[in-house]
Amino acid sequence: MSSPERDRVRDRRHLHPAAWWLWALSLAAAAVRTTNPLLLLLIIAVAGYVVAARRGDAPWARSYSAFLSLGAAVIVIRLVLVGLTGRRLPGRELFSLPSVELPDWAAGAAVGGPVTLELLAGAFYESLQFTALLACFGAANALASPYRLLRCLPAAVYEAGVAVAVALSFAPQAMVSVGQVRAARRLRGRPTRGVRGVRSLAVPVLEGALQRSIDLAASMDARGYGRRRAVTPGLRRATAACTLGGLLATCVGIYAVLDPTTPRALGLPALGAGSALLAAGLLAGGRRTARTRYRPDRWQGRECLVALSGAVTLAVLVIADRRGLVALDPSTQPLVMPTLPPLPAVGIGVALLPALLAPLPPVANPAPVRRMRTAVAA
Amino acid sequence: MIVFEGMSVTYPDATAATLRDVSLTVARGELCLVTGESGSGKSTLLRTVNGLVPHFSGGLLTGRVLVDGRDTRTHPPRELADVVGFVGQDPEAGFVADTVEDELAYGMESIGVAPDVMRRRVEETLDLLGLVDLRHRALRSLSGGEQQRVAIGSVLTTHPSVLVLDEPTSALDPPAAEEVLAVLVRLVHDLGLTVLLAEHRLERVVQYADRVLHLPGHGDPFLDGTAAEVMALSTVVPPVVELGRLAGWAPLPTSVRDARRAAPDLHARLTTAPGSRSDAAAGVSADVTATTRKLCASYAGVTALRGVDLTLRAGEICALMGRNGAGKSTVLAHLAGLREPTSGEVRVGGIPPATRSLRSARQISRVVGLVPQDPGTLLYATSVAEECRDADRESDLPAGSTAAVLDRLAGEIDAGAHPFDLSEGERLRVALAVVLAPGPRLVLLDEPTRGLDYAAKARLADVLRELTARGASVLLATHDVELVAEVAHRVVVLADGEVVTDGPVTEVLTHSPAFAPQVAKVLAPGLWLTVGDVERALVGAP
Numbered sequence: 039m040s041s042p043e044r045d046r047v048r049d050r051r052h053l054h055p056a057a058w059w060l061w062a063l064s065l066a067a068a069a070v071r072t073t074n075p076l077l078l079l080l081i082i083a084v085a086g087y088v089v090a091a092r093r094g095d096a097p098w099a100r101s102y103s104a105f106l107s108l109g110a111a112v113i114v115i116r117l118v119l120v121g122l123t124g125r126r127l128p129g130r131e132l133f134s135l136p137s138v139e140l141p142d143w144a145a146g147a148a149v150g151g152p153v154t155l156e157l158l159a160g161a162f163y164e165s166l167q168f169t170a171l172l173a174c175f176g177a178a179n180a181l182a183s184p185y186r187l188l189r190c191l192p193a194a195v196y197e198a199g200v201a202v203a204v205a206l207s208f209a210p211q212a213m214v215s216v217g218q219v220r221a222a223r224r225l226r227g228r229p230t231r232g233v234r235g236v237r238s239l240a241v242p243v244l245e246g247a248l249q250r251s252i253d254l255a256a257s258m259d260a261r262g263y264g265r266r267r268a269v270t271p272g273l274r275r276a277t278a279a280c281t282l283g284g285l286l287a288t289c290v291g292i293y294a295v296l297d298p299t300t301p302r303a304l305g306l307p308a309l310g311a312g313s314a315l316l317a318a319g320l321l322a323g324g325r326r327t328a329r330t331r332y333r334p335d336r337w338q339g340r341e342c343l344v345a346l347s348g349a350v351t352l353a354v355l356v357i358a359d360r361r362g363l364v365a366l367d368p369s370t371q372p373l374v375m376p377t378l379p380p381l382p383a384v385g386i387g388v389a390l391l392p393a394l395l396a397p398l399p400p401v402a403n404p405a406p407v408r409r410m411r412t413a414v415a416a
Numbered sequence: 417m418i419v420f421e422g423m424s425v426t427y428p429d430a431t432a433a434t435l436r437d438v439s440l441t442v443a444r445g446e447l448c449l450v451t452g453e454s455g456s457g458k459s460t461l462l463r464t465v466n467g468l469v470p471h472f473s474g475g476l477l478t479g480r481v482l483v484d485g486r487d488t489r490t491h492p493p494r495e496l497a498d499v500v501g502f503v504g505q506d507p508e509a510g511f512v513a514d515t516v517e518d519e520l521a522y523g524m525e526s527i528g529v530a531p532d533v534m535r536r537r538v539e540e541t542l543d544l545l546g547l548v549d550l551r552h553r554a555l556r557s558l559s560g561g562e563q564q565r566v567a568i569g570s571v572l573t574t575h576p577s578v579l580v581l582d583e584p585t586s587a588l589d590p591p592a593a594e595e596v597l598a599v600l601v602r603l604v605h606d607l608g609l610t611v612l613l614a615e616h617r618l619e620r621v622v623q624y625a626d627r628v629l630h631l632p633g634h635g636d637p638f639l640d641g642t643a644a645e646v647m648a649l650s651t652v653v654p655p656v657v658e659l660g661r662l663a664g665w666a667p668l669p670t671s672v673r674d675a676r677r678a679a680p681d682l683h684a685r686l687t688t689a690p691g692s693r694s695d696a697a698a699g700v701s702a703d704v705t706a707t708t709r710k711l712c713a714s715y716a717g718v719t720a721l722r723g724v725d726l727t728l729r730a731g732e733i734c735a736l737m738g739r740n741g742a743g744k745s746t747v748l749a750h751l752a753g754l755r756e757p758t759s760g761e762v763r764v765g766g767i768p769p770a771t772r773s774l775r776s777a778r779q780i781s782r783v784v785g786l787v788p789q790d791p792g793t794l795l796y797a798t799s800v801a802e803e804c805r806d807a808d809r810e811s812d813l814p815a816g817s818t819a820a821v822l823d824r825l826a827g828e829i830d831a832g833a834h835p836f837d838l839s840e841g842e843r844l845r846v847a848l849a850v851v852l853a854p855g856p857r858l859v860l861l862d863e864p865t866r867g868l869d870y871a872a873k874a875r876l877a878d879v880l881r882e883l884t885a886r887g888a889s890v891l892l893a894t895h896d897v898e899l900v901a902e903v904a905h906r907v908v909v910l911a912d913g914e915v916v917t918d919g920p921v922t923e924v925l926t927h928s929p930a931f932a933p934q935v936a937k938v939l940a941p942g943l944w945l946t947v948g949d950v951e952r953a954l955v956g957a958p
Contacts, residue, residue, distance in 0.1 A: 185513065185514050200512070218793045221749075221754050224781075225786050225788070226850070241798075242795065242796045254509060254510065254511075257504060257511075259471075261502075261570070261574075262498070262526030265497065329526060329528055330525055330529055331531060332521030332525055334531075400552045401552065
């Protein structure tokens with residue numbers, strides 16, 4: 039192995055999960071600024087490329103393609119629905135569906151009728167935007183596991199977070215059990231579909247899931263989940279007061295900011311004070327748990343660069359939007375061919391940099407090491 | 417270290433106490449083995465040590481349990497996490513984190529160990545348990561033995577003074593079990609850890625135990641003493657002890673090594689006795705029940721089988737052995753028609769079993785019966801009785817046939833009980849009854865002795881012999897060499913998806929140190945496999 043290559047192997051580490059999430063959220067926020075299908079496809083491609091270049095080999099690293107398939111399904115469903123019930127405006131008619139007369143109270147809605155290219159294009163742009171959001175979310179999941187992100191939570195809410203993570207793992211585990219139980223059903227020569235099939239499938243799957251949750255809860259309890267450190271009654275009261283007061287002040291602040299009739303002097307100060315109180319409450323609450331962190335992810339230069347690249351993309355798109363760049367939202371009525379505006383395209387290209395800047399994740403399985411056990415047989 | 421003072425446990429809705437008036441003290445640094453038949457309260461006893469009973473399970477605990485001076489009445493499990501490390505029956509069910517390293521750190525994070533100390537302990541534990549290569553691996557991708565070692569490691573990092581393990585080797589192949597036990601013994605010797613462990617497979621652990629507690633069940637008073645003392649009176653004993661009883665050795669040996677030193681006399685008696693198992697192949701006919709030819713299988717990019725040739729004959733019990741992940745379950749899945757081969761062919765009764773249509777799936781299900789590793793997946797009714805009725809109806813059997821098979825297998829199972837409330841061994845027997853009732857010609861069993869005590873294993877062996885006497889073939893994927901020695905005619909060893917050995921049971925088991933049953937080890941180089949063989953030979957000898 040050459041020496042630069044060895045250096046790179048040694049340099050392998052997980053990027054701080056918050057950096058990936060910031061990058062992905064910036065990219066998603068950028069996608070909200072445009073309905074140009076070319077830019078949106080570019081965002082999806084950029085997210086996909088970075089995932090392919092920098093994901094680990096853990097199970098959740100495959101979630102990008104799952105989110106992408108979900109996005110594709112959204113597009114198809116939306117096109118079908120719009121084709122059936124969309125608002126009928128003049129345009130180039132592709133084909134016509136038999137229309138249904140609706141009663142007066144449903145005025146404005148339509149079922150069937152001519153399906154125009156403009157109608158479908160508008161629906162496609164919108165659903166593609168949603169798919170781009172899903173892709174960004176999927177990229178964040180693939181690059182940084184939600185479990186790792188959870189570990190960055192403040193101590194006071196960490197345990198609630200673990201509970202959420204465990205709850206989220208229910209779905210994939212249930213899918214595994216469904217597979218097992220269906221196989222077992224087949225073994226008994228029993229139907230796996232239909233009402234009886236579903237019943238005979240659901241009972242063992244749900245029971246199995248429940249059993250597993252109980253086992254897991256027992257194990258977590260036995261390993262010290264939810265241990266509390268003894269604190270003075272004063273601190274406990276202070277924590278409760280801070281949290282409650284903070285929540286109240288935040289509510290008042292939000293109401294004041296959103297309602298223009300309240301005095302301006304109330305809004306932002308109340309919001310600020312509420313947030314400060316909440317932060318103090320979290321901090322004080324954190325002192326009740328004895329929890330420590332094993333190898334917390336550190337925020338280093340690479341993290342800044344990754345987060346920054348996302349921020350640049352977002353900034354470029356926001357500026358272009360403020361300037362009123364028409365190419366960001368190509369018209370569908372009348373339908374014009376969307377063009378690729380150069381500046382936003384370059385801006386999105388910046389988000390590609392983490393594919394080079396971020397460190398490679400550690401290899402889970404350095405080499406297929408097979409432990410030699412006792413010779414199997416003579 | 418652990419003090420039980422007049423402790424009794426009664427579960428809610430139970431008519432009788434599971435444990436009654438337990439008073440004993442486990443000293444620091446003792447390796448204490450808990451034995452007993454299925455359902456005798458072993459798990460309950462273990463779970464009282466860190467307060468999971470009654471804080472988690474419910475039920476009534478009277479008397480008290482003190483661990484390192486802490487009373488479990490006032491300390492829930494989480495407050496005992498730094499003193500007691502608890503590893504449950506299924507290690508995978510207890511994993512909280514994603515990767516090995518995070519899992520090892522989880523307990524320490526919970527009890528608030530300083531970060532630099534955590535770092536050091538994780539590294540030490542990785543070395544101690546030989547997990548360095550696996551540190552970044554996802555927990556679900558590990559083999560059974562690796563998972564068990566991670567589970568032990570994850571409770572060791574908090575430096576508990578007591579380690580409680582519920583059947584730590586039941587899911588492991590013999591070499592992996594040796595590995596785990598070697599680690600435990602080392603921990604007891606080096607760190608002075610107190611270990612309390614329950615295990616059905618006494619042949620694996622009894623020689624390491626300083627002390628044995630035998631629970632007779634039904635809340636009756638338990639036996640307590642050194643391994644030799646308890647084994648002399650116990651109803652569940654490993655083959656080596658049975659051999660010792662038969663030969664009249666005193667003191668009773670508990671390890672193969674002790675037995676071998678006492679064996680010369682028995683050797684002399686056996687040399688004059690007629691041969692060991694000349695009748696190994698008796699009853700096996702020439703009729704072929706199932707074959708695989710050049711069977712290859714791969715899924716998710718992993719090659720599981722590489723050209724497996726296997727022929728099963730009517731009346732034959734064939735054991736399929738090999739380490740965890742060698743492809744045993746995959747072979748069974750193909751024979752049962754759950755998978756289609758990537759290449760090669762599978763024939764059961766002359767037809768390929770992998771079929772899509774339900775009608776032919778039903779036909780296949782009468783010819784082939786598979787009991788999967790987790791037998792609970794086969795069951796879905798809300799009571800044992802309903803399960804039996806359903807099975808009769810689905811297979812067009814006269815009412816009561818499945819229940820009759822179950823009676824023969826199990827003896828006393830509460831027909832009103834929910835399948836999920838049964839012990840693992842009982843659930844297996846219900847699943848077996850459901851599979852065996854239609855009288856399949858090919859019976860496939862995946863790891864059938866997990867959680868079975870010796871009595872239940874003997875009953876299982878009887879049932880298997882009866883099946884073959886009626887002309888069925890049995891293929892048994894298992895790690896349990898003693899069961900194989902008891903029932904099998906032929907052993908096939910798989911490694912890395914290939915057949916490495918295929919031969920008569922006597923030959924295969926006596927030639928391999930990893931797979932030799934205890935009697936074979938004691939009486940080597942003689943070709944004796946089971947106590948039964950020796951007994952018959954002695955009766956026949958002049």
